[in-house]
Amino acid sequence: MDALIYTVMSGAERALRAQQVHANNLANLETGGFRADLELATSAAVTGDGYDTRHLAALQANAVSSAQGAVRQTGRELDVAIVGDGYFAVEWAGGEAYTRAGAFALDADGMLTVNGRPVLGDGGPIVLPPFARVAIGNDGTISIQPPDGEEMQPIDRLRLVRADAASLTKNEAGLVVARDGVELPADETVVVKSGHLEGSNVSAVGEMVATMALNREFEIQMKLYRSADAMADAGNRLVRG
Amino acid sequence: MNPALWISKTGVQAQDAKLQAIANNLANVNTVGFKRDRVVFEDLFYQIERQPGTQNDDNTVSPSGVQLGNGTRLVGTQKVFTTGNLQTTGQAMDVAIVGIGFLQVQQPDGEIAYTRAGQLQVDADGRLVNAQGLPLVPEITVPANATSVTIGENGVVSVTLGGAAEPSELGQLTLASFVNAAGLLAVGDNLYRETAASGAPTEGNPGEDVFGRLKQGALEGSNVQVVEEMVDMIAAQRTYEMNTKVLSAADNMMQYLAQAVR
Numbered sequence: 261m262d263a264l265i266y267t268v269m270s271g272a273e274r275a276l277r278a279q280q281v282h283a284n285n286l287a288n289l290e291t292g293g294f295r296a297d298l299e300l301a302t303s304a305a306v307t308g309d310g311y312d313t314r315h316l317a318a319l320q321a322n323a324v325s326s327a328q329g330a331v332r333q334t335g336r337e338l339d340v341a342i343v344g345d346g347y348f349a350v351e352w353a354g355g356e357a358y359t360r361a362g363a364f365a366l367d368a369d370g371m372l373t374v375n376g377r378p379v380l381g382d383g384g385p386i387v388l389p390p391f392a393r394v395a396i397g398n399d400g401t402i403s404i405q406p407p408d409g410e411e412m413q414p415i416d417r418l419r420l421v422r423a424d425a426a427s428l429t430k431n432e433a434g435l436v437v438a439r440d441g442v443e444l445p446a447d448e449t450v451v452v453k454s455g456h457l458e459g460s461n462v463s464a465v466g467e468m469v470a471t472m473a474l475n476r477e478f479e480i481q482m483k484l485y486r487s488a489d490a491m492a493d494a495g496n497r498l499v500r501g
Numbered sequence: 502m503n504p505a506l507w508i509s510k511t512g513v514q515a516q517d518a519k520l521q522a523i524a525n526n527l528a529n530v531n532t533v534g535f536k537r538d539r540v541v542f543e544d545l546f547y548q549i550e551r552q553p554g555t556q557n558d559d560n561t562v563s564p565s566g567v568q569l570g571n572g573t574r575l576v577g578t579q580k581v582f583t584t585g586n587l588q589t590t591g592q593a594m595d596v597a598i599v600g601i602g603f604l605q606v607q608q609p610d611g612e613i614a615y616t617r618a619g620q621l622q623v624d625a626d627g628r629l630v631n632a633q634g635l636p637l638v639p640e641i642t643v644p645a646n647a648t649s650v651t652i653g654e655n656g657v658v659s660v661t662l663g664g665a666a667e668p669s670e671l672g673q674l675t676l677a678s679f680v681n682a683a684g685l686l687a688v689g690d691n692l693y694r695e696t697a698a699s700g701a702p703t704e705g706n707p708g709e710d711v712f713g714r715l716k717q718g719a720l721e722g723s724n725v726q727v728v729e730e731m732v733d734m735i736a737a738q739r740t741y742e743m744n745t746k747v748l749s750a751a752d753n754m755m756q757y758l759a760q761a762v763r
Contacts, residue, residue, distance in 0.1 A: 276503060276754065277569065283505035283747045284544070284570030287512030289740045290519065291542040291573050322568045335583050363541055365579060366681040368700035375543045375576050390680065390703070392601065392711040407710040430568055434544035464743055475750040482761040489761075 263306075263314055265488040270316035272481040274301050275474045277319050282470050285462045293361030294460035295436065298323035299470075324436060326425035329360070329461035331453070337394050338364040338372075341458040342420070346450030347436060349380040349419040356380055356443055357435035358421060358428075360458055372402075381416040382446075388415065396454040420450035504569075505751035511572030512744035515542055518575050519737045526725045527734075533632075534585070534618030534691050535723035537730075538578045545571040582682045585617075585724040587716070593650050594621040597721040600713020602676030603693065605704075606635040613638055614692040615677055615685065615702070617721055629658070633690050641672040654714040656707040676712045677702035 281299035288294040300323060303315040331341045340362035342348070347358035364374050370388045371378055378385035381402070388394065391404035393412070400418035405411070421444035431437045438444055519540045529535040550567040587597050596619035598604070603615035620632045629641045643650060647660035656674035679685060684698030695702060708714045 279505040283508035482757040
């Protein structure tokens with residue numbers, strides 16, 4: 261059998277799966293703090309008999325885009341957006357993982373959570389005592405006004421980290437983690453803005469164009485499929501006489 | 502089948518839910534004491550096909566892997582408890598809560614429900630009730646010969662009885678607060694019920710501790726911002742559209758494949 265059809269197959273397979281990455285990005289266009297996945301392909305040469313023309317495409321999809329999402333004002337004290345680079349730390353599977361989602365909520369015990377996961381402060385999960393008012397400062401310091409007092413008192417500080425986008429990847433829960441699995445050190449220079457929320461950093465136009473391009477790429481691969489098929493068929497007819 | 506189909510489906514479904522929340526918010530623009538709902542999404546779990554850092558051979562590890570997302574998921578709706586606009590109505594039985602706290606009413610099944618809507622009325626028995634006729638807790642009864650009712654900032658209800666020069670005190674309105682008000686269950690009729698997520702209510706007098714003060718003759722409007730909802734609506738509609746575009750692109754790919762094989 262001609263090797264062409266296998267080369268075509270790897271191209272078609274790559275287009276199909278890359279579509280999955282773009283579909284996921286577009287599905288999360290409105291997910292707060294979502295970081296777009298980047299889809300990359302590398303060529304893998306197949307060595308062996310024949311000419312050196314067979315390079316199969318292999319999908320690589322684990323890079324996380326570090327572009328800023330659109331920040332919008334919400335006015336809610338527990339909505340926090342990170343300005344520039346940086347991540348919030350949340351508890352995940354006994355360790356910690358990182359996220360840009362900043363729509364914090366309190367649970368029944370006053371624990372600060374985001375999407376149901378405890379948000380970490382300087383000393384583990386942050387628990388707020390009863391308060392009349394809460395404020396989160398630019399450096400992540402959480403202050404409350406106690407019910408019986410007038411003055412704001414700092415009680416904890418958000419654990420904020422920063423890392424190079426190339427050293428980050430996503431875990432199966434969609435949270436960002438370091439590629440080498442170690443915990444990132446706290447970074448004092450990360451700036452947050454309370455009363456604001458960051459949307460997803462997916463570029464709708466980019467994803468749409470990529471979808472269209474992949475669609476056509478797949479079509480071309482299918483044309484090649486048919487050519488390979490036609491060539492094999494022609495050979496068969498020759499043999500039959 | 503092409504997984505992109507199912508992934509786009511989650512996106513379409515999510516926007517559908519969002520549109521429903523927006524429609525409800527907009528429908529309640531003029532509902533007294535209404536708090537807007539906000540839909541929160543989360544990316545679905547990832548399918549890790551090859552973990553980055555796997556050993557290629559003795560000396561090299563692969564620098565990258567393949568992780569494919571599965572779409573988006575509706576985590577829940579969050580009630581946003583920012584303060585609504587205060588409207589001065591001049592009605593003696595209207596009260597607005599300026600700050601934290603809920604008025605408590607007793608539902609027909611005996612359970613206590615919580616509300617921010619302060620359109621109070623007096624029922625046939627003289628009891629203070631909310632707009633639906635549910636009696637306030639603690640119960641306050643206004644005598645038939647009362648000429649005017651005063652509700653103080655601290656929640657003390659007093660009346661002037663016909664012929665008397667001095668007002669007489671009827672009782673004290675109390676407020677309830679929750680650690681996590683966003684966790685309350687909205688049951689309609691401007692009412693909320695306590696849940697495991699909201700925590701137990703703390704009761705107190707208006708103006709004390711964390712509780713807000715009461716303002717007679719004013720009402721708290723809905724906290725829905727019309728412009729924001731409209732912008733959200735456009736975004737939701739377009740996101741919906743783009744997800745359906747991917748859906749049809751994925752379908753096209755399947756069609757090309759079907760045509761390629763004989």
